[in-house]
Amino acid sequence: MMKDNGLSEIIGALILVALVITGIGIIGVVLLSTPPPVSKEKVVLSSSCMQCDTNSFIIVTRHEGGDVIDPQKMKFYLSTEYFNRTFKERFEIAPTWFYPAEIYSSMDKVKICSPGDDYNLTYKYNENVKSMKNGDVIVSWYVMKKN
Known part of the structure; x- marks a missing residue:
């Protein structure tokens, strides 16, 4: 009569x-089935x-390089502080002009600071501005509050 003493160890090893x-x-299916990350604009x-x-100043935001972006997706915030460098407030400001x-x-400070159409070199920042590429500028004109 044959004994099957070693058979249970082999079956256990095979199951393991x-x-x-x-x-x-x-684990391989879970890791390989996820989509690759979406690249962000840089x-x-x-x-x-x-x-x-x-009473007024302008904030000039210039595109210095990288991807062409949609300026309509951008938000502009201004943070102010007291003379002793303590935080005062932070608020959203609207862009005013777009300069290609x-x-x-070719502009100087006088032309940049003139919000009117005297020079007729700019167009108002609006929904028609769909792309901002290298060298383009968005100007936000801000008038300071009187305390």
Whole structure:
């Protein structure tokens, strides 16, 4: 009569190997079935401030390189602080003018600070501005509050 003493150890080892392979397969399916991450727009913007007169100043936001972006998706915030550098308030401001790169490069401070149509070199920031590329500028004109 033959004894099957070693058979249970072999069956246990086979079941354990099957569980490990199944686990690795499930993990592989989960990791490989997720979609790749969506690339985000990468753009370099710079901003500066220029005082036009005693009550108003402009904030110039310039596209310095990278992807072409839709300026309608951008939001502009202004943070103010007291003279001792403590925070005062933060609020959203609206863009006022859009300058294409070729027009902005030929402008001086007088033309940039003139919000009227005297120079007729700019157009009002509106829904027609769909792309902002390298060198283009958005100007936000702000009049300071009187305390």
